[in-house]
Amino acid sequence: xxxxxxxxxxxxxxxxxxxxxxxxxxxxxxxxxxxxxxxxxxxxxxxxxxxxxxxxxxxxxxxxxxxxxxxxxxxxxxxxxxxxxxxxxxxxxxxxxxxxxxxxxxxxxxxxxxxxxxxxxxxxxxxxxxxxxxxxxxxxxxxxxxxxxxxxxxxxxxxxxxxxxxxxxxxxxxxxxxxxxxxxxxxxxxxxxxxxxxxxxxxxxxxxxxxxxxxxxxxxxxxxxxxxxxxxxxxxxxxxxxxxxxxxxxxxxxx
Amino acid sequence: xxxxxxxxxxxxxxxxxxxxxxxxxxxxxxxxxxxxxxxxxxxxxxxxxxxxxxxxxxxxxxxxxxxxxxxxxxxxxxxxxxxxxxxxxxxxxxxxxxxxxxxxxxxxxxxxxxxxxxxxxxxxxxxxxxxxxxxxxxxxxxxxxxxxxxxxxxxxxxxxxxxxxxxxxxxxxxxxxxxxxxxxxxxxxxxxxxxxxxxxxxxxxxxxxxxxxxxxxxxxxxxxxxxxxxxxxxxxxxxxxxxxxxxxxxxxxxxxxxxxxxxxxxxxxxxxxxxxxxxx
Ligand SMILES: Nc1ncnc2c1ncn2[C@@H]1O[C@H](COP(=O)(O)OP(=O)(O)OP(=O)(O)O)[C@@H](O)[C@H]1O
Ligand SMILES: [Mg+2]
Numbered sequence: 001x002x003x004x005x006x007x008x009x010x011x012x013x014x015x016x017x018x019x020x021x022x023x024x025x026x027x028x029x030x031x032x033x034x035x036x037x038x039x040x041x042x043x044x045x046x047x048x049x050x051x052x053x054x055x056x057x058x059x060x061x062x063x064x065x066x067x068x069x070x071x072x073x074x075x076x077x078x079x080x081x082x083x084x085x086x087x088x089x090x091x092x093x094x095x096x097x098x099x100x101x102x103x104x105x106x107x108x109x110x111x112x113x114x115x116x117x118x119x120x121x122x123x124x125x126x127x128x129x130x131x132x133x134x135x136x137x138x139x140x141x142x143x144x145x146x147x148x149x150x151x152x153x154x155x156x157x158x159x160x161x162x163x164x165x166x167x168x169x170x171x172x173x174x175x176x177x178x179x180x181x182x183x184x185x186x187x188x189x190x191x192x193x194x195x196x197x198x199x200x201x202x203x204x205x206x207x208x209x210x211x212x213x214x215x216x217x218x219x220x221x222x223x224x225x226x227x228x229x230x231x232x233x234x235x236x237x238x239x240x241x242x243x244x245x246x247x248x249x250x251x252x253x254x255x
Numbered sequence: 256x257x258x259x260x261x262x263x264x265x266x267x268x269x270x271x272x273x274x275x276x277x278x279x280x281x282x283x284x285x286x287x288x289x290x291x292x293x294x295x296x297x298x299x300x301x302x303x304x305x306x307x308x309x310x311x312x313x314x315x316x317x318x319x320x321x322x323x324x325x326x327x328x329x330x331x332x333x334x335x336x337x338x339x340x341x342x343x344x345x346x347x348x349x350x351x352x353x354x355x356x357x358x359x360x361x362x363x364x365x366x367x368x369x370x371x372x373x374x375x376x377x378x379x380x381x382x383x384x385x386x387x388x389x390x391x392x393x394x395x396x397x398x399x400x401x402x403x404x405x406x407x408x409x410x411x412x413x414x415x416x417x418x419x420x421x422x423x424x425x426x427x428x429x430x431x432x433x434x435x436x437x438x439x440x441x442x443x444x445x446x447x448x449x450x451x452x453x454x455x456x457x458x459x460x461x462x463x464x465x466x467x468x469x470x471x472x473x474x475x476x477x478x479x480x481x482x483x484x485x486x487x488x489x490x491x492x493x494x495x496x497x498x499x500x501x502x503x504x505x506x507x508x509x510x511x512x513x514x515x516x517x518x519x520x521x522x523x524x525x526x527x528x529x530x531x532x533x534x535x
Contacts, residue, residue, distance in 0.1 A: 119364075120364075123359070123361060123364070124357050124359055124361035125361055125362075125363055125364065127319065127357070127361065128355075128357060128361035128362075128363070129363075130319065130350075131317055131319070131350060131353075131355040131357075132350070132351075132355075132374065132375045132378065132423075133347040133348070133350040133351045133375075133378075133379065134374075134375075134378050135347070139378075
């Protein structure tokens, strides 16, 4: 059985998936216990959230600016540049906000979480906790998991806000779309439930899978520097694939 | 020893009882029918060549490795309870009463020295802050590092980190302490201090201690009993002085420091000359 699994990457992948699922159940079971470590959860939200703040805000700004440029060009073909605010906002809320934030989050916070947990394992800190009768899933993994799920939608909101600001900067200040038209069309077309909340759902789902991948890879990293490095890379690769796949499925069901 | 204590000793069941332990890790046989007892209130030393599984034995005693879950058979009983049969909650309850000093300290890098020692207290008790402070400072004083309370683990030397880990291991006044090579990297002063600490904890609080160490001189000063493990089996046992005098090939090699003997110096390998390409 063992050699078979090692040789066959398909079986190996399925086995990993199963392990990851069981690990997720472990986290869910440990969640109530980890709520006792409330300070640790707050610390982690601050840690993962604040860590990704700069990159998410800067990228949000640029994505908004690029969107405005590209969409202005497209809309001007049909003479519909008045709809610029609406189109920028919809693209951000429904699609780019959740997806790009999740990708950035995986690269910034996900890798840090993987490396941190992997190093704790490599330096026997996880074993030491077990020995002190502290459940490392409840103390180390679950707070980080919860923090990731909480931080992701918050970061997405900031990303969207900065994106719209960037779009406004390019569309109104630079390209000369009327300020009132930009905001007016946007606020009258964008729907809170259909557009904004849908994006939040997506973002929550991405937070759940990206952080799960990050903590799973960290917890199961081989206890060597090479092993931790490899696991960190895998966090980014797997996250990117899973984010885009989940995005497709959720978009298909939500619209 | 008086007749009374002798009879109590014979009645009292050993705190740790290992019976016919067979363990394989990654396909390699580590233990091949190991049995030993650790009497209550004793300091028992486990000695043996590097890589024989001394750390692994400690991991059996704490239930990190156990029959049924891993490639392990045989029984390990601690305080009368069969480790393999315990639920996770019961195992954790037992571990609260066991102190463990890791070979490489394993301090939590998120916290400073004080918080590392306070960690078990904060996790398992609701003691007021003042009391936690007093307990932690007492333990740090015992290892001579009260002044280092505010340093972070990365600012400690290896020997200091080990002493902090020792303070953490004894913060609960456990019934059993497992020391995995506590003397490595300690200067003679700190070594004496730690030796005295092990002795004091044992004599005054009656804490049973299992000590994995290579330093024969140090072991002779504290240990009541020595078990010598090699090739997965118990090869010699007895009081340290007896054992040092005993004239078996094992003790001669191990305590006399002869390179050649029943314990091979070399890890199993193909013939040296063949591998270098000199053989014809
Ligand atoms: N997880 C594991 N998988 C496979 N083999 C392992 C594992 N852990 C330990 N071993 C092997 O078990 C043997 C015993 O290891 P252990 O750490 O118990 O030795 P030790 O007696 O404590 O040695 P030292 O005195 O050097 O600390 C070693 O040969 C090691 O290669
Ligand atoms: Mg060892």
